[in-house]
Structure formats: structure tokens, C-alpha cells
Amino acid sequence: xxxxxxxxxxxxxxxxxxxxxxxxxxxxxxxxxxxxxxxxxxxxxxxxxxxxxxxxxxxxxxxxxxxxxxxxxxxxxxxxxxxxxxxxxxxxxxxxxxxxxxxxxxxxxxxxxxxxxxxxxxxxxxxxxxxxxxxxxxxxxxxxxxxxxxxxxxxxxxxxxxxxxxxxxxxxxxxxxxxxxxxxxxxxxxxxxxxxxxxxxxxxxxxxxxxxxxxxxxxx
Amino acid sequence: xxxxxxxxxxxxxxxxxxxxxxxxxxxxxxxxxxxxxxxxxxxxxxxxxxxxxxxxxxxxxxxxxxxxxxxxxxxxxxxxxxxxxxxxxxxxxxxxxxxxxxxxxxxxxxxxxxxxxxxxxxxxxxxxxxxxxxxxxxxxxxxxxxxxxxxxxxxxxxxxxxxxxxxxxxxxxxxxxxxxxxxxxxxxxxxxxxxxxxxxxxxxxxxxxxxxxxxxxxxxxxxxxxxxxxxxxxxxxxxxxxxxxxxxxxxxxxxxxxxxxxxxxxxx
Numbered sequence: 512x513x514x515x516x517x518x519x520x521x522x523x524x525x526x527x528x529x530x531x532x533x534x535x536x537x538x539x540x541x542x543x544x545x546x547x548x549x550x551x552x553x554x555x556x557x558x559x560x561x562x563x564x565x566x567x568x569x570x571x572x573x574x575x576x577x578x579x580x581x582x583x584x585x586x587x588x589x590x591x592x593x594x595x596x597x598x599x600x601x602x603x604x605x606x607x608x609x610x611x612x613x614x615x616x617x618x619x620x621x622x623x624x625x626x627x628x629x630x631x632x633x634x635x636x637x638x639x640x641x642x643x644x645x646x647x648x649x650x651x652x653x654x655x656x657x658x659x660x661x662x663x664x665x666x667x668x669x670x671x672x673x674x675x676x677x678x679x680x681x682x683x684x685x686x687x688x689x690x691x692x693x694x695x696x697x698x699x700x701x702x703x704x705x706x707x708x709x710x711x712x713x714x715x716x717x718x719x720x721x722x723x724x725x726x727x728x729x730x731x
Numbered sequence: 732x733x734x735x736x737x738x739x740x741x742x743x744x745x746x747x748x749x750x751x752x753x754x755x756x757x758x759x760x761x762x763x764x765x766x767x768x769x770x771x772x773x774x775x776x777x778x779x780x781x782x783x784x785x786x787x788x789x790x791x792x793x794x795x796x797x798x799x800x801x802x803x804x805x806x807x808x809x810x811x812x813x814x815x816x817x818x819x820x821x822x823x824x825x826x827x828x829x830x831x832x833x834x835x836x837x838x839x840x841x842x843x844x845x846x847x848x849x850x851x852x853x854x855x856x857x858x859x860x861x862x863x864x865x866x867x868x869x870x871x872x873x874x875x876x877x878x879x880x881x882x883x884x885x886x887x888x889x890x891x892x893x894x895x896x897x898x899x900x901x902x903x904x905x906x907x908x909x910x911x912x913x914x915x916x917x918x919x920x921x922x923x924x925x926x927x928x929x930x931x932x933x934x935x936x937x938x939x940x941x942x943x944x945x946x947x948x949x950x951x952x953x954x955x956x957x958x959x960x961x962x963x964x965x966x967x968x969x970x971x972x973x974x975x976x977x978x979x980x981x982x983x984x985x986x987x988x989x990x991x992x993x994x995x996x997x998x999x
Contacts, residue, residue: 562814568807568956569948571884573874573892575929576902699985706985719854719862719989721882722843 683713688728690715702731777906781922784908785933788941789896797971799825801964802886807956815956822886825969828893829869831976834885845885846978847873853978854883854989861980862989869893882992887962890943899933902926911937914944915963940965 569575684690697710708715708726715726792798802822807815820838825831830849836842842857852866852873864881867873871893877883885891892898900906909921912934919934934945942965949957980986 562810562812564808564816565811566809566950566956567818568958569929569950570804570806570886570958570960571878572889572926572929572931572948573898573901574878574884574888575926575948575950706987717860717985717987719987721992722845722854722884724856724860724987 684728686728686730689720689725690728691723691725693726700731705731707731775900775903775905777900777903777924778908780908781906781924784920784922784935784941785899785906786896788933788935788943789894789899791941792890792895792943793893795826795828795967797827797967797969799823799964799966799969800887800962802960802962804886804958804960806958809954809956813954815954824885824887824891825971825975826870826891827971827976829871830873831971832870832873832885832891833976836886844978845883846976848976851977852877853980855978855980855984859981859983860985860987861978862987863978864989880991880993881989887946887960889946890962899931900924902928915961917944919944940967 693708693715694710694713697708697715700707700709700714702714706717707729708717714729714731716729716731717724717726800823802824804820804822806818806820808818809815818839820836822834822836825833830847832845832847834845836844844853844855846853846855847866847870849868850866851863853861853863855861867876870891874885874888874892877885878888889895889899904925904927906922906924909923909932912919912921914934918937920937921932921934923932924930929948929950931948932946933943936942936944943962945959945961947957947959949955
């Protein structure tokens, strides 16, 4: 997937100033992740390939305020760091320094994940062969529609590939990685009263991020 | 001319000039006043008729102690190749001032509800997952927390504040009165505003119930993705049950956590 020039995107990202940084649950394949492969009901179209959502319209005036400050402060800095879209969006969300710091570490790890999986992902993505856009709940102020969602899709696809005979060695996702889609074959599990999804040896804990649901790799 | 006459002329000139400015604005409703008065470089320039219409709507909404409405919403998603795809959803919104809000949203992939009752806030999704959190005591404070801290924007959020005029125009740079438009067969005042980051429009019903019938918000950049909402089925004295705004998790529901995206924002 080509990484486009993001300077304009950064401005949109800045509009969407409460980004869910990592997994940026743009492609919330909730129906698929939950009901297993093939569930969900809005696949199909057969255009080939899979598109991710880069951004979305702001759905509230009040939710778009103070954006200008972020744009002015961060646009230039972000352009220089365009390689990782997640980083760009992190920098735009200046409201909570701690959140940015916490997620930055994870984001860096996610970048590595992307690199490791890239070769496999290109094949896996096409397996699904459906042109679809994951409709995202528009209650979050668009933050969810940020490109880092690709992380979720890629990770899911790559993890799924591990169960297929053609083998590619896939590293397990790092604790704290946030994804928007569960890989196939997960079962729900309750550990010490808390709910998880167990996918092979990896546990994911579901959480609301904005008004979307994402899954965090966790140790139960 | 006697001195007194000169003084009178001077006073009348000043008075005329002062009112003349306002008259000039009202006389040209179609041309947005783009010039910012030199003395206040950052003051928003909102045409008087637009401001008055919006205020009337705001006061009318603020006066309603209970109301419910239906929102039909379309949101542009921008794909990685620049293509825009629309996502449609519908929401029922119920409000009881000062501390009740319920939203039931149906869209593609899942349905989701939001509950706020002045003590607790809950999100419940049709897949069975839910999250609850402590909530502030008033709707205004809850909307601020939801938008700024949790990243949740309830449908129609701008209109639910106790002072919608303020919530909408806080960041406004320009505002104009466009004209009368028919929304769903109803005559509405069409207003258009520019904020520092977005352009937005609102259509306010003409007449005795100055209710918002349609709203549009668009980012100015990046293909200008649009959000449009049609508001209908306004009920201004609905009957609410005792537990209208309180969520009781069904037995099979699974509790999950909720992330605070911007915890520090609350300190701002």
C-alpha cells in the first residue's frame, strides 16, 4: 500500500483531534472478527483488494474546535515523519501527553509488525478478495478513521496465515498492540472475571475506544 | 451654523454612522461580511440575521425540558485512494434536561446505544458488549467529557448543550444567512458558517418552532468530506419511562473497559 503524501492528511487528522492512536479502529470488522470468517454480511463486491479508511468527515462542530492550534503546531513536524501515519496522528493529539507517550512506544512496535508482515499481507489480503469498507461507527469524531487501522487488518491477516500450511513464520503480536479486528478462530474466554478473546496463544482484551471497539493484546 | 447646531449635526453623524454599519450588514444579506473590523482582528463576523436566527433556535431548544428526535445521518469516509464512500446511520435521541440522554443508533454492521443519567454513562453494542463509566451530573459536562476525553460524539451533540448557540459559534469566524430552503417540505432558514477548521450549515425551521431540521459539517481540507444529518420527528413533550436513561445490562452481556483518549483534556 503506497503511503501517500500525508501533509494534507495531517490536517484532517488534526481535525480529528482525539485520535485513537494505534489501531485507530478505522476498520472495525466487528462482525467478522466476532462471528468468524465470512460472517458479518457486508463483504462481497468482488472488486479485489481491500481499502482502508484514511479519514472521515467531522460529525460535530463542537468536536472540531481547537483544531487550528494543532494544525499550526504540528503540521510541519508531522510531514517530516510521514513514514508512520500513526506517529503523525499521535503528534496531532496534543491534549494528553501521557497518552501520546504511552502509545508511541506501542506504535513503534507496530511499525515493526507491519514490516515483518508485509510480504505475507499482500497475499493474504487478496485472499478475502472483497472490496469493502468497514463502516465505522461515526460517534467518534472521526478519529477512528485514521489509517493506522491498516495495522489491525494486517495483523489479523498475518496471524491467520500462521494456521495455513504455507508457512511463513509469524511473530506473535506484542502485548499492548491494539487491533481493530480479531483474527479468525478466536474464542471468548473469561479469566478471573475479565473477558478476553483467546486466539491461539494470544489473548485479546476488548475495549471501547471512542465509540468503537478495539482489541488489545494482553496477558490475562 | 450655531455651535449647538454643529454639535447636533456631529452627534447625529456619529449616531448615523454607528447604526449605518448595522444597516449595511442587514442590507446585504447575500454578501458575507468578510472584512474583520480593524479594532478587533479576531472577532467573528456573523451577519445579524444569521446570528438572530441561530439564537432563536438556541433559546427554543434550551427551553425544552424534554424532547426526542430522529436523526438520519450520512458521513463521508475518505479511503486511502482518495475515494469517498458514504456511511449512513439513523439514531433516536432522547433528552431530559439537565441530566438525561439516550441515543439508539442503527447503522451498518452493528447497533449501539448510549445512556447517560447524571450518574453513570453506558455504551451498549448489539453484539452484547457494553462499558460503563462514572459520568458528571449535567448533560453539558457529560457532553464535554464524552467529546474531549472519551472521543464519543453523540449524534446531534452540538444541539444538546444548554446553550447551543455558544457551543456552535465558539470557534466561528464568519456566518451568513443564505436564504429559505425547503427541507422535507418545511420552510427553513438556511445559515452557513465558517469555523477555524470546518465549514458548517444549519437549516432552522421557520415560524414558531425554530428547530434544526438539517445540519452539515465539512472539513475544508483533503477532499472536504461532508457529514449531513436530517433531524425529524421532533417530539417536544415525550413521555419517558422511569429508567429511560439508565442502562441495565442483559444477563448475557459482556462488560469491557473504556479507554480515556485524552484524560488530560479534562484538566484544560
